[in-house]
Amino acid sequence: MKDAFDPWWQWAEKPLDSMLMIDADIHYPIMELSPEDRRDREKGRRGGASSTQCKRAVS
Numbered sequence: 001m002k003d004a005f006d007p008w009w010q011w012a013e014k015p016l017d018s019m020l021m022i023d024a025d026i027h028y029p030i031m032e033l034s035p036e037d038r039r040d041r042e043k044g045r046r047g048g049a050s051s052t053q054c055k056r057a058v059s
Contacts, residue, residue, distance in 0.1 A: 003045050004026045004029075004030070004044070004045060005030075005041050005044040005045050007022050007026055008022060008026055008027065008030045008038075008044060010022075011027070012038075030044050
């Protein structure tokens, strides 16, 4: 199942020259987590899936 955590990781691991972008509704909640918590799918899912727009972005 694809959730907000997947596009965030794709963005986080992109090459420096990549133009890949993600919606702020995904980026900001996950970036508010500690670096250790950002690696935890469940915590990232809870942080990133908090907005309705985020849920639509990954469906």
